[in-house]
Amino acid sequence: MSTNIPALRLTSITKRFGPLTANDTISFDVNQGEVIALLGENGAGKTTLMNILFGHYVADEGSVEVFGQTLPPGDPKAALAAGVGMVHQHFTLADNMTVLDNIALGTQSLFRPRLDRTAAKTKIARLAQDFGLSVKPDALVADLSVGERQRVEILKALYRDARVLILDEPTAVLTPTETDALFKTLKLLVAKGLSIIFISHKLHEVMAASDRVLVLRAGKLSGERQTAATNRRELAELMVGREITPPAVPTVPLGPVLFELSSVSTARQAHGTPLKHADLILHGGEITGIAGVSGNGQAALAGLIAGTETPSAGTVTVNGNTISGWSPRAALAVGIARVPEDRHSQGAVADMSVMENVIAERYRDSRFSRSGLLDWAAARKFTQSIIEDYNVKCPSPDARIRLLSGGNMQKLILGRALDPDPSVILANQPSRGLDVGAVAYVHQKLLEARSRGAAILLISEDLEELLALSDRIVVISEGHLSRPSARGELTVRQIGEMMAGHEAA
Amino acid sequence: MRLEPKPAPSLAASILYPVGAIFGTFIIAGLLVMAAGANPISVFGLVLKGAAGSQFAILETLTRATPLIFTGLAVAVAFRAKLWNIGAEAQFYIGATVTVILGTGALPLPAFILVPLLMIAALLCGALLLAGPAWLKIRFGVDEVVTTLLLNFIVLLFVSMLLEGVLKDPMSLGWPQSAKVMTEAQLPRIITGKRLHYGFVIAVALAIALWFVMKKTVLGYEMRAVGHNAGAARFLGMPVNGIVMKTALLSGGIAALGGFSEVAGLKGNLTLDLSPGFGYTGIVVAMLAMLNPIGVVFSAIFVAGIFVGAAAMSRAAGVPSYIADVIVATSLLTMVTAIMLSRYRVRWR
Known part of the structure; x- marks a missing residue:
């Protein structure tokens, strides 16, 4: 601890x-x-930067030093050893496998028939004691909560x-208490x-937990601040490159009940x-x-609205009609708009074009197809109007949608x-992975x-987003x-306490 | 060694890589030819001459390509929707068997009724044969690679049983072969006295029709969506199970039409060596064409040319004609490698 050699030094990583x-010529030191x-x-x-640091990727230029020793590129084993x-x-x-086996896995030679369990256990117990990381070494990992797994x-x-x-986004899966x-x-x-090194895009956590902040924007190091000498506004601007304003929520008269779940259960899923x-x-x-920690039933709830999930008990009512024969098509037919959690898998x-994706929910409508033949001219016109109305940056309606940024893809999905003009809208993590500009746009459209x-x-894991937009908050837990x-x-x-499963006081 | 994804390949790259693949194939095959003690340049020259050096050679290549276009299209259609139909061989034989059962006198009809009727019968039976594995896949998640592959052996043994039994031609002097189909059941030859028949025209027309289906119709659009990402297709409201079933019916039907064409156009009767693995070679043909229906016509002609040319070369140069199998197999491997290289960058360390 008395040395001046930095623990980690990245030199012009590209x-x-x-x-x-x-990554564009990124250099920084991390002290002990x-x-x-x-x-x-x-x-x-x-993530690219961390993958280079850990040897998963090979940088085109630049080097990584750990305690003054240059790491061989592309070798995770060397990174571990260093x-x-x-x-x-x-x-x-x-x-x-048990906690003990998971921790010791890979640290012993394959040719040693048995793990020295007592020594391993002692070491784990000492580490757990020193750093407040209480775990049961003989518990199965499958039985642990997310916080315990971390x-x-x-x-x-x-x-x-x-x-x-x-630590790559360590708080994404934690409740506020676990985060503390x-x-x-x-x-x-x-x-x-x-x-x-603690990777995050949540400003309040960065302010709470770090000594120094490095801000990356579009592959470049856009700023470096002592945490004590900065504030959230400045960091947000460094991150986005311009000033941001929270959305203004206008007052809207409360409308009729459009969607209702009454005592609905869903079948157990894998x-x-x-x-x-x-x-x-x-x-x-x-x-x-x-609001809720991910994996507490959000997927089932979203699926019920989107039509991918059917109730095993209870009734779902849309626009006053109890649904039966529920499916994605049925959901679309009754006027439910779906913005799914995962843009790429749902x-x-x-690998299909922007145009083919934009018509994907409505290609059977008479405006896009007649007697089994698609009207690509109409599809193209519609796509162009969405591209213009939603300000999508995209080379052409024929470009593969894979080539678009997350924000532009989300705008297309939103436009679609x-x-x-749907009566019910499911927005499942609508701003996940988007830059701040795109997030503001999504919020404005909602x-x-x-x-x-x-x-x-x-549905969102971002409490700030929920609090900014929601008229009412419902917490989902188990x-x-x-x-x-x-x-x-x-x-x-x-x-936060309700998310962790405690009843509200 | 590691693979890193590349952005979309440029137009130049998408032409360069397949050309490179063919080039690589001939280098690898050339090494084998040298090992057999012959000059690769002259051997490949002889293959080319044997495949396209005369009117006879060209017609022979096109005749050989005809069944490969059918099986190649069947595979291309199925693979496009990620339905792994390895059973084109079985569907091909079923089409041929139905043609023989109905075409040897059971239906005394004029040609302009009988030929379309036989085509429809073959189509239906091939479609039904693949409907089984497709249903098992949809209903129980049974892997269609296994079921369609195993059906090949079941169908071949079934055909063998028929040829030793009810379908055996009493005039065949004990050979396991069926009687010839009636004249009214036959497809005419394109040039009188030559072997090339109207099955080739049907195959090319079918390729163009399938290209249209893939590009312009709702079904083709749905098939492509299911093939690229069935999960997303389901979420977006597409009837994924129905689309898989329609794909299966189409694919099985097309392969069976190939069996009809081979019997009604060329062979006249059914034997156990009607197909020297057309169903399996169809997979190579479809992959070489990168599943494009029009491309299938060209890749089928390429593969047929290799086989026909190698047979001729073998007579002249004394190199075994098995080199054709090597070239075709190698071309598949180089093509798959080229497709991978066009999508990923390889990093050594």
């Missing part, structure tokens, strides 16, 4: 993917005992004597001389939690926000969904639809929906 420069926040929008190059540990956003744990991931890195710990616990652990780690006796009423002219067929009298269900609370009725902390 990485290109074809015409795209993901320091928490660095790497801030940037999705697509700013954060003391770089990484906790990925999506955990890399074997569910069917602790196992961190222990795994520490067990390998990591000196530099990289994580930040306490980070403080203990740096007190022992570790260095931490992934995710089913809904349990959920009641929900959506009024026209109102945005209802669903919202769009990535909102064009028929608010416009609200003003026109549509009932909107907004498949249960809470009683709706009006704007301003609950504090963030109360919502």
